[in-house]
Structures are given as C-alpha cells and as structure tokens.
Amino acid sequence: MEKADLNFSELPFSYQKTDFNIRYRFKDGQWDKGELTGSTDISLHIAAQCLHYGQLVFEGLKVFERPDGQAQTFRLEENAKRMAHSAEKLLMEPVPIELFKEAVHRVVDANRKYIPPYGSGASLYVRPYLIGSGIQLGVNPSSEYLFIVFVSPVGPYYKGSGLSCVHLLVEEEVDRAAPMGTGDIKAAGNYAAGLRASIGAKRKGFSECLYLDAKENKYIDESGTSNFIGITADNKYVTPKSPSILPSITNKSIIQIAKDDGITVERRPIAVDELESFVECGCVGTAAVISPVGSITWRDKKIVYGDGENAGPVTIKLYNKLSGIQSGKDEDPYGWTEIVPAG
Ligand SMILES: *Cc1c(COP(=O)(O)O)cnc(C)c1O
Secondary structure, eight states, X not given: OOOOSOOGGGOOSXXXXXXXXXXXXXXXXXXXXXXXXXXXXXXXXXXXXXXXXXXXXXXXXXXXXXXXXXXXEESHHHHHHHHHHHHHHTXXXXXXHHHHHHXXXXXXXXXXXXXXOTTSSOEEEEEEEEEEOSBOSSSOOOSOEEEEEEEEEEOXXXXXXXXXXXXXXXXXXXXXXXXXXXXXXXXXXHHHXXXXXXXXXXXXXXXXXXXXXXXXXXXXXXXXXXXXXXXXXXXXXXXXXXXXXXXXHHHHHHHHHHHHTTXXXXXXXXXXXXXXXXXXXXXXXXXXXXXXXXXXXXXXXXXXXXXXXXXXXXXXXXXXXXXXXXXXXSOOTTSOEEEOXXX
C-alpha cells in the first residue's frame, strides 16, 4: 500500500485533511446506509437543533498500523457504547453499536494511505460525532440526526525520547460540570464550558487546569481532556470517583494493566490536600495515553513530583505496557485490539 506523501514521524497533533469522511443520516425513524465523501463541508439548516440548543456528542480513538501492515482499533466497542450513552443522556438518537463500528471501519479502510506506518509513533486519530440536525425553534430534541466520522493522521504525542511532563493549575473559579449534570458524557458543551479555565491556565504558563468538584470545591475531578491518577508512596493507583468526570477508556485500560501488575487500585474521592502525598501523578486519555504531571499549583503552593521534568517509574511502566498493546508492538492479552477489515 502506497502511503500518502507525509512526513509521518514529524506530524503535529492537529487536523490533517484526508481523502474521505463518512456520514450517516437518521431520518423518519431510521438510519441510512452512510455515504463516504471527499467533501469536508456539511450543509445544515440554519435552525438545526445542534446549532443553537447544543445536541452534539463526540468520541475520539486511535488506529495503529501493526508490524504486519494491518490496521488495528483499540477498544472500539467501548467508544461505541460510550457515545450511545452520551446520546441517550441528551435525548438524542443513539448510533447503534454495530453501525458505529461499521462507520469507523469504512472510513479507516478508505483512508488507509493516511495510517502512519508502524514504528513512526504516529497514529490515525478517529473523530466520530453525532449532531441533532433537525429544524427546531422550540426547545426540543431533534427528530433528525447526522453521524459523521472523520480521521486525521496525528504525530506521536511525545516526540523524541521520554514522556514530557505537564504542569497543572488547580481551578477554583470555574466549574466544568455539576454532579448531576453532563460531566460524565462526551458532550461538546462541556468543552465550551471549560475553555475559559483551560485558556486561563495556559495564559498563566500552565499546560492545563485541574478541576475540582463543583459541589464542595474540595475533591479532584479531572483535567479538561483527561482523567487524573495519583500513585501513592506505597504503590497504590488512585483515581477520582466522581459523578462529574468522563469515564476514560484509557484509565479503565491502565487500571486493568496496573491490577495485573500487582498494583492496588482505588477509585475514591481525592481531596485536593491529598495531592502532596502522591509520588507520581498523571493525566490519562487517548491523545497522550499518560501525561506525567511535573507539578500541580494550588493557590500559592506548588507541589512538584519527582524532579518536575521527567516521568516516574510507575508512569513509565504503565505507559509502555498500554502503548505497546495499542501500537501492535506487544501481544494483546486482553482482546482489546481488532483488525480493521479490508473493504
Ligand atoms: C475523552 C475524555 C477523556 C479521556 O477519555 P479516553 O476514553 O481515555 O480518551 C477524559 N476526560 C474528558 C473530559 C474527556 O472528554
């Protein structure tokens, strides 16, 4: 297979046009057969529900080329189920699990030349999303939906050797999501709600903000795009239990790997003043797998982990194990990876 003329090992983590995307429409109570297209535009009615009332949920996953040249997905069904759950919470028409998988398979198959070669460290990022496309002026759920999947080859999150650290700022003035709100689903609106905090932290020189629970302003929720984990001095993996965080598939996978490695896992509320007791911290999500945390600033206190610049041993071990499975370098004992069938 001839690859696209791209410098795969130098790709940034940003949008890169490919040849095809795929769209499925839900209308009159049923999904159509989906259309692969080269057009990057969509046409929507000016009164489409998603444009003013925000019915929009999305997903994100990566496809890797294995050493044998085949493409593999990672826990695709988990993404399918999560998007269906997100849709249901916003009273949207859920995309059937099998249709979601078919859509990803078709669009990846059509864009094979953009799948970064094995060993480049890069991957094909897959972005499925679902929008309420029906005409709606009164506040009601849409009766029509558009499910779109586009892909973009993205560079390795960490270039060169080693994981580079992120520096977090504990956010005390913006709530990302309320306990009984929509923080547990991948709704676009959560991101809009968090932009002010995230950009504010970046302007102050931090990589991201770390949200506290909205009710008590006391417990760690997560950062804007990834779950939070802490490793204790006695080698426990601790991650927040909270109704307002997104159930990360990366976190779930690393928890399994950690348990199988003999690490005790605790999912419980983490009070902000417990941050000092961790020996390593990380932000986990599809984009970076694990971003080691170099420091966390809370009010006028800066808590530094390790030397503040390099990942600790537990983070490195977990990162290597998960990314080895995802990239096809290592055997997958869990059945998490699946070959993308050739059209
Ligand atoms: C997508 C997302 C994550 C990470 O989830 P993964 O399934 O691991 O990619 C974490 N937090 C938020 C808010 C997210 O939207």
